[in-house]
Amino acid sequence: MYDVIVVGARAAGAPAAMLFARSGHRVLLLERSVFPADTLSTLYIQQPGVARLARWGLLDAVRATGCPPLDRVLYEVGGVRVTGCSSGIDGIREAYAPRRYLLDRILVEGAVAAGAEFRDGSEVTGLVHDGDRVAGVRWNGPDGAVHTERAHLVVGADGMRSTVARLVGAAKQVEHPALTCAYYTFWQGPRTDFEMYEGPTGWIAAVPTNDATLIAAYHPQHRFDEVRRDAMNAYLESVRVNAPALHAQLDDAERMERLYGTGDQQNYFRTATGPGWVLIGDAGHHKDSLTAQGIGDALMQAELLVEGVREHVGDPVAQAAALSAFATERDARLGGPFQATLGVAQADAQGRRIALLRAVSTSPELTQRYFDTLSGVVPLDGLYTPELLRLMQEVAATG
Ligand SMILES: Cc1cc2nc3c(=O)[nH]c(=O)nc-3n(C[C@H](O)[C@H](O)[C@H](O)COP(=O)(O)OP(=O)(O)OC[C@H]3O[C@@H](n4cnc5c(N)ncnc54)[C@H](O)[C@@H]3O)c2cc1C
Structure with a gap:
């Protein structure tokens, strides 16, 4: 028993x-x-998860695997970019991606x-x-x-x-209903932080891990049947269109593994x-x-x-x-x-996300709160303050 x-x-x-x-x-x-x-x-393990691993005495073992600390984050939507990092929990500001x-x-x-x-x-x-x-x-x-x-x-x-x-x-x-499908593989060569790009046809993430950089492409779910027919070409095309600077780095990079993916x-x-x-x-x-x-x-x-x-x-x-x-x-x-x-996963709401990024980039405090919210360090309602909603309306009105 x-x-x-x-x-x-x-x-x-x-x-x-x-x-x-x-x-x-x-x-x-x-x-x-x-x-x-x-x-x-x-x-990618965000800061609250990393803090739990530390509390349980397991973080040193994760660090010892050689996965790099990720304490710089880049988000870009429709060409609007913010960089920063979560303020973290229990003194731990970094994420990890073992x-x-x-x-x-x-x-x-x-x-x-x-x-x-x-x-x-x-x-x-x-x-x-x-x-x-x-x-x-x-x-x-x-x-x-x-x-x-x-x-x-x-x-x-x-x-x-x-x-x-x-x-x-x-x-x-x-x-x-499902909103996206995801494909990724591992590359040796690209030099990135944790980076997330949203462009005209989907989302691209770069995630430094132990021995390589994982690069993921998320496509809208309605394209799944088309994408899966030639997933590698769809993946590379999505990196090219949605994260061109990252795509340029792939010219000199070596792909380490096959492409993995799911529409589920x-x-x-x-x-x-x-x-x-x-x-x-x-x-x-x-x-x-x-x-x-x-x-x-x-x-x-x-x-x-x-x-x-x-x-x-x-x-x-x-x-x-x-x-x-x-x-x-x-x-x-x-x-x-x-x-x-x-x-976030609704492709047709990109305009609102651009307005959000424009608004948060107007002040260091809002940018910090944005990274704290994305990482789960502060709850969502801590981000959408009346001040932020007003700023979003202003930037939307000015185009
Ligand atoms: C493409 C993709 C990307 C992701 N990226 C991230 C990310 O970057 N960051 C993040 O935080 N999360 C990410 N996730 C989600 C994350 O991987 C999962 O939420 C997390 O692994 C869930 O853990 P789990 O232990 O609940 O389930 P699982 O990881 O699914 O583990 C369940 C385990 O149960 C075992 N099992 C199943 N059936 C039985 C059975 N009948 N008997 C015995 N054992 C059984 C399985 O073998 C498996 O090992 C991603 C998921 C996907 C699909």
């Missing part, structure tokens, strides 16, 4: 397993992939060091029930054998296509919890990756869950109340960023 079984061992699951184990609970962490394993990601096979290994090592039992190559295929209550999981081990284990709490941290969510029937309470950029909140189960990370909530928040959201939810529930694991009434409070707080914290991401 475990206290907690966590399904999925990346940005949400591994820290949840670590924090439950550090609280003295007996934890089983199950992962379908065999680690170390890569996953689709443009890698390769996922390195980051996720560090997170799992943190869980194992805290006492969690980790089994990779282990795919959860079913749940165990006590009446209407989830009381454990069934999984296929690497040896092909079917295993069953029981626990007071099953945590579904198994991503957007969550098996746990499907098995408990967790409905999508809020849903929005879902936007939703699923029901977060029910008797004996809870969903965290992408399993419970997903938004377009254009605003690079999924890793930080997953780390935040792991912490929020464990802080609220750890004293109550195994007490059905108190555990249910704590899980319900987690769900309410999840929605409160992530509702604003969800709406903001939908706004």
Whole structure:
């Protein structure tokens, strides 16, 4: 009998397993992939996520992988440019973009060091029930054998296509159609900060990582069928049109890997919890990756869950109340960023974003608040002050 079984061992699951184990609970962490394993990601961890890694004692290991500190950011929309950096949290001003096979290994090592039992190559295929209550999981081990284990709490941290969510029937309470599709690869040669360009046909991001610069192209979702037919040409053309200076650097650069991509950029909140189960990370909530928040959201939810529930694991009434409070707080914290991401990923709202950038570039204080808001250091309503809205109207009126 475990206290907690966590399904999925990346940005949400591994820290949840670590924090439950550090609280003295007996934890089983199950992962379908065999680690170390890569996953689709443009890698950028904003300052609140970095600050959590520091609090948990894992940031030194991330730094030791050699990924550079990212303390200069450039945003450009329709030729209007701002540069700066988030003011950070707990004295940490930099973001990082470690390769996922390195980051996720560090997170799992943190869980194992805290006492969690980790089994990779282990795919959860079913749940165990006590009446209407989830009381454990069934999984296929690497040896092909079917295993069953029981626990007071099953945590579904198994991503957007969550098996746990499907098995408990967790409905999508809020849903929005996909807005973008994303393609990226790794280059040796370009010298960039963390840079984000929005031009006439889409968005380009440059993200310095351990051994290369990741360059991503985000196209509007309605172009997905056309783009996927010749994704590499569409990618290069988008860099050329939307970030010409970056494209010029590619002439002397070497592409290190194939092109990776996805059109499955879902936007939703699923029901977060029910008797004996809870969903965290992408399993419970997903938004377009254009605003690079999924890793930080997953780390935040792991912490929020464990802080609220750890004293109550195994007490059905108190555990249910704590899980319900987690769900309410999840929605409160992530509702604003969800709406903001939908706004950013809507290609036809570029005029408003240009007005915003023009307005924030009129004062150092507004520029700083802009970077603090994008990084998640201050909430969204801290940006859209009456002063900023007035400035946006003025710049829109003057064209
Ligand atoms: C193209 C792209 C770019 C992105 N860029 C960024 C970015 O720059 N910054 C950022 O913050 N976020 C980014 N994200 C989002 C971020 O990667 C995710 O939000 C984050 O990884 C979610 O972590 P997770 O642990 O919830 O889920 P996942 O990373 O999906 O991990 C779930 C794990 O569960 C395992 N699993 C699944 N089913 C089972 C099962 N039945 N049994 C056992 N194990 C199972 C999977 O193998 C997987 O390892 C990006 C996403 C995409 C697609």
